[in-house]
Amino acid sequence: MDVLGDAIFDYQQGLYTEDIITKSSLDEEDVIPLTHLFRDFEAMPALEQKALNLCKGKVLDIGCGAGSHSLYLQEKGFEVTALDFSKGAVATTRLRGIENSIHSDILNYKENQFDTLLLLMNGIGLAGELKNLGGFLSHLKKLLKPGGQILLDSSDIIYMFDEDDDGGRWIPTHQEYYGEVTYTMSYKNIESEPFTWLYLDQNTLKRAANTNHFNCEIVSLGEHFDYLARLTLKK
Structure with a gap:
């Protein structure tokens, strides 16, 4: 089952009729507009624009989706793999003209x-759960050339939890970390299996980076x- 891929491919083929619906463990239903996944550089958020401008050398676009970031970099002359x-x-990336996917x-x-x-687009979320983050970063380390960098954006979703009178937050006790969110995606009456996506606050990312020698x-x-973060290997 490839809910995201089916939706993206339909849009590329001119068969757009509806968007992707997401449901999360935060009891929220949301929409991923397919037009958002095909946006050009000028329509991207400032953090994404900044990240693309900081790219150097040979680039791997991890979790490329429809390939909008890869396409921009390729047009700028980068050797990019989606x-x-x-x-x-x-x-879809191949239909859009991306040479390496x-x-x-x-x-x-x-x-x-x-x-x-x-x-x-919060690609660090691919780690799924906080307990997987160390192994995830360790694997990325093996894909870096000397002097290489990891560019990632994420969000601190603490604001999504109810605040008590003392300014604290009501966070569920059944999960290790509040940034772990379980989602399902649906498109044209087909629903994905549940999957967990990881959102990181800055301090948690910094601790994990330091532990893994970044x-x-x-x-x-x-x-x-x-926020947008850059990880580089410690010397």
Whole structure:
């Protein structure tokens, strides 16, 4: 089942009739507009624009989706590889003219090394749960060339939990970390299996980076609890 890929591929083929619906463990239903996944550079959020401008050398776009970031970088002359676990997404990137695209889970990909690993639209969420973050970063480390960088954006979703009279937050006790959110996606009456996505506050990212021998620089802050970070290997 490839809910995201089916939706993206339909849009590319001119068969757009509806958007993706998401439901989460935060009891919220939301919509992913397919037009948002095909936006050009000018329509991207400032954090994404900043990240693309910071790219250097050979780039791996992890969780590339429809390939909008890869396409921009390719047009700027970068050697970029678009990678996604979704067959429909990878097929779409090829139809859009991206020269190098790979269908793979990032944790199974070991073939090359890169100067920049790009994890946009909260791509660090691919780690799923906080307990997986160390192993995830350890694998990314193997894909970096000497002097390479990881560029990622994420959000601190603490604001989504109810606040008590003392200014604290009511956080469920059944999960290790409040940034772990379980989702399902549906498109044309087909629903995905549940999957967990990880949102990281800055301090948690910094601690995980330090444990895995990365420097962590917060490059920019967004407008709504989001931020752009750059990880580089410690010397």
